[in-house]
Every structure is written in C-alpha cells, then in structure tokens.
Amino acid sequence: MEANEHEHVIEVTDLRRVYGGGFEAVRGVTFSVRRGEIFALLGTNGAGKTSTVELLEGLAAPAGGRIRVLGHDPYTERAAVRPRTGVMLQEGGFPSELTVAETARMWAGCVSGARPTGEALALVGLDARTGVRVKQLSGGERRRLDLALALLGRPEVLFLDEPTTGLDAEGRRDTWELVRTLRDGGTTVLLTTHYLEEAESLADRLAILHEGRIAAAGTPAEVTAAQPSRITFELPDGWFVGDLPPLGELGVCGHETEGRIVRLQTRELQRAATRLLVWAESAGVELRGLDVRSASLEEAFLGIARQAAAGSAPGTAGAAADTGAATGTGAATGTTGTKEYVA
Numbered sequence: 001m002e003a004n005e006h007e008h009v010i011e012v013t014d015l016r017r018v019y020g021g022g023f024e025a026v027r028g029v030t031f032s033v034r035r036g037e038i039f040a041l042l043g044t045n046g047a048g049k050t051s052t053v054e055l056l057e058g059l060a061a062p063a064g065g066r067i068r069v070l071g072h073d074p075y076t077e078r079a080a081v082r083p084r085t086g087v088m089l090q091e092g093g094f095p096s097e098l099t100v101a102e103t104a105r106m107w108a109g110c111v112s113g114a115r116p117t118g119e120a121l122a123l124v125g126l127d128a129r130t131g132v133r134v135k136q137l138s139g140g141e142r143r144r145l146d147l148a149l150a151l152l153g154r155p156e157v158l159f160l161d162e163p164t165t166g167l168d169a170e171g172r173r174d175t176w177e178l179v180r181t182l183r184d185g186g187t188t189v190l191l192t193t194h195y196l197e198e199a200e201s202l203a204d205r206l207a208i209l210h211e212g213r214i215a216a217a218g219t220p221a222e223v224t225a226a227q228p229s230r231i232t233f234e235l236p237d238g239w240f241v242g243d244l245p246p247l248g249e250l251g252v253c254g255h256e257t258e259g260r261i262v263r264l265q266t267r268e269l270q271r272a273a274t275r276l277l278v279w280a281e282s283a284g285v286e287l288r289g290l291d292v293r294s295a296s297l298e299e300a301f302l303g304i305a306r307q308a309a310a311g312s313a314p315g316t317a318g319a320a321a322d323t324g325a326a327t328g329t330g331a332a333t334g335t336t337g338t339k340e341y342v343a
C-alpha cells in the first residue's frame with residue numbers, strides 16, 4: 001500500500017458522546033489511524049472505548065466533534081462507509097439454533113461481494129466446526145465466529161471490540177497472527193482491548209482512554225518510555241534501605257519498601273543497576289530475588305489508574321493521538337494505593 005500508506009482512513013476530532021440523562025462518556029477525543037495500521041484503544045472499565053468505537057461504526061450520532069472513516073461521516077453517510085468496513089461487536093447475538101455454516105451463509109447474504117463463507121471460517125480456524133450449532137460453541141469459538149463474519153466483506157477497515165475476550169492463549173495468539181496478516185494485506189484495524197500484552201504485541205499505535213479522554217498516546221514504545229524502569233530486591237536481615245548509597249547517586253528517582261523488599265524506580269536503568277550491584281558486591285550483600293526490568297505498557301496503564309485514584313487527572317487529557325509522538329503519562333512518581341514513592 002505504498003501509495004497510500006500515510007493516508008488517514010480514520011480521523012476523529014474532538015469527539016463527544018452524551019447519553020440520555022446527560023452523562024458525557026466521550027469528552028473531546030482526537031486521533032487518527034493511517035491505512036494499514038493497527039490502532040488500539042485501551043482504557044479502564046467505563047473509560048469510553050466502546051462508546052467511541054460505536055460512533056466510528058456509525059451506530060449513533062456524536063454529540064459533538066467530527067468523524068471521517070474512509071473520507072465519509074459514518075453516521076450520515078452510512079451507505080458509503082458500511083460496505084467497506086467490518087465490525088466485530090462485543091456481543092454477536094446470532095440465532096443460537098443455526099449452525100456455524102448457516103450463520104455464515106445468512107450473514108454473507110447481507111454483504112455485497114462476500115468472500116466464500118468457507119474461506120472466512122477457515123481464516124479463524126472454524127472450518128472443522130461448520131455443522132455445529134452456535135449454542136454449542138464455546139465462548140472463544142463464538143468470538144472467532146464473530147470475527148469470521150466481520151471478515152466476510154473483505155473490509156478495508158476492521159473494527160474489533162475486545163476480539164480475544166474468552167479465547168485461550170493459543171486462540172488469542174492465532175487471532176493476533178490473523179490480524180497482523182490482515183494488516184500486512186492493507187487492512188486498517190481499530191481494536192479495543194483489556195489485554196495490555198495484546199496491545200503491546202499487536203498495535204502499531206495506541207491511545208489510553210481515561211474517563212472519556214485520551215490520557216496517553218503513541219507507539220507502545222513511546223508510551224512506555226514515559227515510565228521509569230524498576231529494580232526490585234530483598235535486603236538480608238540487618239540491612240536497611242538507608243544502608244544503600246544515596247539514591248540520587250544511584251540514579252534512582254523514587255523508592256518503595258515493603259518489609260525487606262525494596263523497589264527502586266529509575267530513568268537510568270543501566271547506571272542504577274550497575275552502581276547497585278557494585279555496591280552489593282563490595283559490601284558483601286546478597287540482593288535476593290533481584291529483578292531488573294524496563295517499564296512496560298502495564299506500568300504506563302497502571303500509572304494512569306494511580307493518578308485517577310489519587311484524584312489528579314492525567315496532564316495530557318484530550319491530547320491528539322495522530323502525531324505519532326508519545327504524550328506520556330507522567331505517572332512515574334506519586335502515590336500508589338497505600339504506598340508512597342519517595343524520591
């Protein structure tokens with residue numbers, strides 16, 4: 001897709017959604033997705049992921065803002081957009097008495113230019129289950145059937161709302177592989193997920209929603225780079241965190257203790273780990289359970305949740321997510337539940 005690879009096939013500007021009763025679930029969300037990109041929307045429960053995706057799918061009109069999918073308004077120009085998109089909702093809701101093959105045929109009847117149903121079912125690994133009634137499928141198999149139906153129309157844009165919920169580890173990985181293959185073939189994918197590992201492994205770019213706003217956005221690497229790395233270890237009896245070299249000299253920007261367990265935060269992982277180990281060696285101290293790790297998307301996500309719990313909204317609310325630049329969460333130090341990080 002060289003000619004169009006920078007084309008934005010999804011453009012969302014200052015999007016708002018208000019439910020009956022006046023609750024504003026989406027509060028000024030801006031992002032865009034390029035052709036052939038996998039973009040993940042993450043967020044805490046109730047953050048507004050499904051509310052946003054439903055607007056992109058044209059299922060409801062926004063209370064404010066602008067959406068373009070393939071250059072069209074998905075709500076007012078539904079006829080132009082719908083045939084070129086595939087939608088996998090959280091709940092498929094198919095007649096449970098129909099078999100897998102009957103369901104696929106019924107669905108294909110509503111899709112112009114549908115791919116053969118057997119091909120769609122084979123893509124998701126359901127080709128051996130065509131004669132089974134929907135009600136007899138496992139939860140994971142139903143999710144795969146949902147995905148097969150979304151793929152029937154060979155969509156240019158695929159919306160996947162929590163596509164791997166209920167799948168076992170193998171099924172999840174198979175779905176990731178399929179989504180990557182679709183992306184490599186030029187399909188643009190927007191997915192919501194609760195699995196941070198899924199977003200980290202699959203998404204080219206992502207946005208973390210919190211209370212209807214984008215709290216952080218960028219590539220997984222950019223979002224995690226805003227977080228400090230961690231060094232965790234257990235001190236032997238008789239040793240205390242105060243016996244360590246001055247934490248500032250170690251390159252540590254925060255620490256937390258729980259009994260003998262010490263957790264250090266640093267933005268200079270190599271330097272801090274080296275100095276700590278040199279000190280331990282010279283002092284004859286064994287750092288039991290030593291664990292040195294770079295920040296993960298999980299930590300970025302938890303950082304946002306912590307800020308929420310501490311009552312301070314993330315500083316990048318409403319940030320645009322289309323620049324490719326990380327907006328960061330700035331949640332490295334601060335209160336985490338009952339424990340306080342101390343620089």
Ligand SMILES: Nc1ncnc2c1ncn2[C@@H]1O[C@H](COP(=O)(O)OP(=O)(O)OP(=O)(O)O)[C@@H](O)[C@H]1O
Pocket residue numbers: 019020023025043044045046047048049050051052
């Ligand atoms: N039909 C509705 N009427 C009123 N409020 C709603 C409705 N649907 C969702 N909400 C509220 O809007 C907010 C966002 O919900 P939404 O389902 O979009 O979140 P989500 O990020 O997809 O959550 P989850 O991860 O739990 O699926 C929540 O507070 C939810 O209770």
